[in-house]
Amino acid sequence: ESKLTVDYYKKTCPGLQDIIRQVVTDKQIASSTTASATLRLFFHDCMVNGCDASVLISSNSFNTAERDAEINLSLPGDGFEVVTRAKTALELQCPGVVSCADILALAARDLVTMVGGPYYNVRLGRKDGFISKASEAEAALAKPTMPLNQIISIFQSRGLSPQEMVALSGAHTIGFTHCKEFSQRLFNFSKKSDYDPTLYPKYAEGLRKLCENYTKDPTMSAFNDVMTPNKFDNMYYQNLQKGLGLLASDQAMAVDKRTKPYVDLYAANQTAFFQAFARAIEKVSVYQVKTGSKGEVRHRCDAFNSLKT
Ligand code: HEM
Ligand SMILES: [Ca+2]
Numbered sequence: 323e324s325k326l327t328v329d330y331y332k333k334t335c336p337g338l339q340d341i342i343r344q345v346v347t348d349k350q351i352a353s354s355t356t357a358s359a360t361l362r363l364f365f366h367d368c369m370v371n372g373c374d375a376s377v378l379i380s381s382n383s384f385n386t387a388e389r390d391a392e393i394n395l396s397l398p399g400d401g402f403e404v405v406t407r408a409k410t411a412l413e414l415q416c417p418g419v420v421s422c423a424d425i426l427a428l429a430a431r432d433l434v435t436m437v438g439g440p441y442y443n444v445r446l447g448r449k450d451g452f453i454s455k456a457s458e459a460e461a462a463l464a465k466p467t468m469p470l471n472q473i474i475s476i477f478q479s480r481g482l483s484p485q486e487m488v489a490l491s492g493a494h495t496i497g498f499t500h501c502k503e504f505s506q507r508l509f510n511f512s513k514k515s516d517y518d519p520t521l522y523p524k525y526a527e528g529l530r531k532l533c534e535n536y537t538k539d540p541t542m543s544a545f546n547d548v549m550t551p552n553k554f555d556n557m558y559y560q561n562l563q564k565g566l567g568l569l570a571s572d573q574a575m576a577v578d579k580r581t582k583p584y585v586d587l588y589a590a591n592q593t594a595f596f597q598a599f600a601r602a603i604e605k606v607s608v609y610q611v612k613t614g615s616k617g618e619v620r621h622r623c624d625a626f627n628s629l630k631t
């Protein structure tokens with residue numbers, strides 16, 4: 323990771339930043355879910371063998387790849403598409419030079435900034451990985467129904483503290499979630515209560531209505547941040563304080579004494595959130611990266627350059 327530098331492609335692909343910016347801007351304007359889709363895609367890549375574009379590989383008859391892991395099936399096409407478009411444009415200008423892992427890292431940063439979030443430096447020179455296995459994604463990623471202890475230890479195993487976990491989870495200030503991920507909070511919650519009593523009652527009511535038929539229509543989904551769903555801001559933390567958190571795991575962070583101080587800090591101070599998010603995502607973005615011969619620059623982002631079994 324020490325080999326990564328912000329000007330890695332300065333000589334070999336001077337147009338890189340402009341091309342990425344152009345592609346992501348066009349795509350975000352055409353489809354406003356691109357930013358959240360790409361940020362989640364990037365996070366899911368980095369948590370599994372580092373940011374090496376392993377999540378972009380398509381499955382074949384020999385291998386079920388990460389993107390076909392149950393937890394990744396909800397990753398929207400927009401994230402994959404923006405990377406493919408950028409790769410196509412870059413292969414015309416500087417063929418065989420820019421890795422898919424670096425494209426995804428840059429696209430995620432530009433999109434976060436575009437929807438109101440902080441700008442941060444992205445060091446470059448990642449190589450694309452040789453492995454993509456669905457089973458590894460299932461094991462490495464947290465689920466909203468997990469107890470907070472387990473989620474904290476998943477982050478800790480990647481060198482990320484509870485504070486960094488809280489800051490990174492601020493990503494849920496944009497995007498949406500399918501009903502099945504939080505339906506257990508809404509229906510038959512316990513013997514005592516029909517829905518999770520930590521939910522603000524009017525919010526619970528609205529979600530119950532929205533998700534009424536979710537088993538018949540699994541596409542039903544709700545905004546992660548009910549107040550400012552498309553803007554990257556600190557509203558997510560303010561929501562948690564009011565019982566307006568969508569995922570059980572998010573709501574838990576507002577209660578547990580290891581995480582609550584940071585929820586309160588970021589709710590009160592957007593600058594503190596932006597600084598913490600930028601630092602933590604930069605840390606995530608260099609975790610376990612591959613350089614030199616440990617990886618390759620893929621010709622296309624959804625396939626290894628030579629067939630692997
Ligand atoms: C703390 C543990 C986390 C859990 C349990 C979790 C879980 C989830 C779930 C279940 C969804 C909804 C997926 C769907 O139904 O389509 C979601 C969405 C999302 N997550 Fe997380 N997440 C976590 C942390 C993070 C982090 C650290 C980031 C990025 C830094 C992130 C970024 C996102 C984004 C941007 C979305 C919206 C995706 C979209 O709109 O397509 N999440 N997350
Ligand atoms: Ca990866």
Ligand SMILES: [Ca+2]
Pocket residue numbers: 495496547549550551552553554555556557558
């Ligand atoms: Ca927001």
